[in-house]
Amino acid sequence: MTNSDRVLAAVRAQPGLTDAELRRRTGVEPDQQINQICRRLEAAGVLRRVRGPGGRIVNLPATGASLLSADDGGTARDSVASPRRTTVSKPTASNGPSVPGLPGTLVVVPCSARKRSGGVSHRSGRSVVDVLPGVLADGLSVARQTVQRLAKLDESTFLPAWQRYAGSFYGAVGPRLGAAVAAGVPGVILSGGYGIALLSEPIGRYDRRFALTDWPNGLLEECLLAVARQAGTCRVVAFCAQTTTYASLLRRVHWSGSGIDAFLVSPVMGGRGGAQVLVPRASGESMKALIDGRLSSGWMSSDGVAVQTEQLS
Numbered sequence: 001m002t003n004s005d006r007v008l009a010a011v012r013a014q015p016g017l018t019d020a021e022l023r024r025r026t027g028v029e030p031d032q033q034i035n036q037i038c039r040r041l042e043a044a045g046v047l048r049r050v051r052g053p054g055g056r057i058v059n060l061p062a063t064g065a066s067l068l069s070a071d072d073g074g075t076a077r078d079s080v081a082s083p084r085r086t087t088v089s090k091p092t093a094s095n096g097p098s099v100p101g102l103p104g105t106l107v108v109v110p111c112s113a114r115k116r117s118g119g120v121s122h123r124s125g126r127s128v129v130d131v132l133p134g135v136l137a138d139g140l141s142v143a144r145q146t147v148q149r150l151a152k153l154d155e156s157t158f159l160p161a162w163q164r165y166a167g168s169f170y171g172a173v174g175p176r177l178g179a180a181v182a183a184g185v186p187g188v189i190l191s192g193g194y195g196i197a198l199l200s201e202p203i204g205r206y207d208r209r210f211a212l213t214d215w216p217n218g219l220l221e222e223c224l225l226a227v228a229r230q231a232g233t234c235r236v237v238a239f240c241a242q243t244t245t246y247a248s249l250l251r252r253v254h255w256s257g258s259g260i261d262a263f264l265v266s267p268v269m270g271g272r273g274g275a276q277v278l279v280p281r282a283s284g285e286s287m288k289a290l291i292d293g294r295l296s297s298g299w300m301s302s303d304g305v306a307v308q309t310e311q312l313s
Contacts, residue, residue: 003028004184007037008061011047016058043182102180102290106228107187107199108238109287110246112167112280115205119157119164125202128188131230132223139219140195147215151193151208158202161189168277169239172284172301176291185291186231188224190246196223210245221253228260236262237290239283241275242310255312262312265295267305278303 006026011017017025019034028034038059041047052058129137162170162177170177177199180187187199193206195215208214228236236255240246247264255262267282269275282301289295300306 004037011059012061015060018056105235105237106231106233110240111189111191112165114166115164116166119159123158123202127201128198132226143215151206153206155204161197161201161203162199164203168280169284172281173288176288180291224253225258234260238264239287241279242266264310265307268308
């Protein structure tokens, strides 16, 4: 349980606590840390800060909040967050097993060929390498150097990974993805240039499709499992088409053997044309629906595309 989880649990147990009272109840020190956590939770929409009796600021739980709490301060905000122990509903896609709700779930999404230009000239934020165990971190770093030469990587500017990609998937999920990142929802992107990257990881621009043959056998599979373990989650939900290289990688991971329930949510085209646009758009809209708690039985995209859920072994 993170400090943010402790603060939010205390507020939910007794609404109206001041920052000082939260510090005493949770043991989170110092006062400034409590203040920063509460402000981030307010920005994420899971907590309200209002003026109470005597003019002091008190903290109240926001109603209908569905996102995970923000992570702890500093660079930890860019790391993969631990899940809260909450009772969540399990919305279902149109076919297949139930899809878990967002809290406590690590999300996995694909990259895109289209990328936004610009960014900042310095790297600021954590990389997935920072959260991997030493051997895997070294292995991914070395593999990245090889692939990035082939991909003509340009790191003269950096953007968070979720902002760098500009394909139909990212256009469909829209600002909800940024809100999820800000709220500390754990997630990774399967990337042609970086292999696997945190949603918030600062990345440059490159030109390389995601190919399993670019990466040492078993490396990305072990990295995915390690990120899930570091997040403290036992659930993974991935969004991509069934026949993509992304799906092939996800099926190669030994999820169940590691005690993780993994699900692949994929659009069902049923012979319709326009898959190159409709499929990523449906994937993005289905992830947006998951974030909003609307991914239920019978859900369809704005183009009338349903999704099916495959439980990965």
